[in-house]
Amino acid sequence: MKYRSLGRTGLRVSEIGIGTWAFGGPTTFGGIQIGWGKVDDKVSLETLARCFDLGINFIDTADSYGKGHSEEIVGRAVKGRRDRVIIATKCGNFEDEQGRWVQSWRPDYVQKACENSLQRLQTDHIDLYQIHTPLPDKGEFRYEPETFEVFENLKRHGKILYYGYSSNTSEDALRVMETGYCDTVQLFYNILDRSAERELFGLAMEKEIGIIARVPLASGFLSGKFSRDIRFDGNDHRVKLSRESIGEMVDKVEKIRPLAERTGRTLSQFALQFCLNQDAVSVVIPGAKTPQQLEQNAKASDLGKLLPQELRELDHLFHR
Numbered sequence: 001m002k003y004r005s006l007g008r009t010g011l012r013v014s015e016i017g018i019g020t021w022a023f024g025g026p027t028t029f030g031g032i033q034i035g036w037g038k039v040d041d042k043v044s045l046e047t048l049a050r051c052f053d054l055g056i057n058f059i060d061t062a063d064s065y066g067k068g069h070s071e072e073i074v075g076r077a078v079k080g081r082r083d084r085v086i087i088a089t090k091c092g093n094f095e096d097e098q099g100r101w102v103q104s105w106r107p108d109y110v111q112k113a114c115e116n117s118l119q120r121l122q123t124d125h126i127d128l129y130q131i132h133t134p135l136p137d138k139g140e141f142r143y144e145p146e147t148f149e150v151f152e153n154l155k156r157h158g159k160i161l162y163y164g165y166s167s168n169t170s171e172d173a174l175r176v177m178e179t180g181y182c183d184t185v186q187l188f189y190n191i192l193d194r195s196a197e198r199e200l201f202g203l204a205m206e207k208e209i210g211i212i213a214r215v216p217l218a219s220g221f222l223s224g225k226f227s228r229d230i231r232f233d234g235n236d237h238r239v240k241l242s243r244e245s246i247g248e249m250v251d252k253v254e255k256i257r258p259l260a261e262r263t264g265r266t267l268s269q270f271a272l273q274f275c276l277n278q279d280a281v282s283v284v285i286p287g288a289k290t291p292q293q294l295e296q297n298a299k300a301s302d303l304g305k306l307l308p309q310e311l312r313e314l315d316h317l318f319h320r
Contacts, residue, residue: 001056003015005282008183008208009128011086016298017058018051018056020048021035022037025069026038035237036289038235039289048074054295056298058085059086060089062090062091062132063113072121074087087123089121090130090132092133094113101138103134110150110154114126114129128162129163130163130184133167145181162184167185173187177204183209187211189216191218191256197280200280202280210283212282213275217268218271227250228243230246259310259313273304273305276300277305
């Protein structure tokens, strides 16, 4: 496992981390399914335990994953080994008394959410506390000094070491980068969605903002295990994908497969290596439901970067 600096934080993070969204299990917010289907807590704990053997030290979670259950699993897994991991979690999403999905970054809410996360994670500090994907229809997020003061206060009191922003759009990521407040930005980046490299990576390098690449396997499609007729379970948020969008992604992945397998790499490893080709990327956080999936992901760090010729072939495939 190779390691990189997490932006200006000084933290050294494994190139391959783990995203633990799936460990929360089936979850609804405001009646909307946001989970990844059924999981076995025992297997989740075994998967996280394998991180220590593989050199993976970056674990990403959120208080909304399973409404706290993912954080609880992480807390159980790292108990007694807390000094060997960097925990990143997020806040801002919850259901109100009417059962509606809303968001808030009011100081009183953030402080309470942080305390609750600390309890679930069984720790006295959070290494990276992230603003969790503000959505325009859930509440207003203001890119102003007052918004970030609560996070600065949590830093002063040692509750968190650093804070960052998890973005749904390049536009939002750019806005928060320009404020100069957040130490990291978490965003979509994979072979099928490369907008970030054109619009954000240069600025991230200039401002020493750590980039956390999420959904690097395009919600599992870049693992190559899905066909056009895949049917997702009702408790998996991917059930909302249209047949057309599924077909388009599968077709694109099949174009990439020969390029990946030519050198004996799995499609997943090729996809993760692609993300790591960008120096702006500090860590890639694919999800892994089993130790076996985690092991395959971790190998991508040892395989090194893609060759220039491979990148040119990728560009040619998608007429870039």
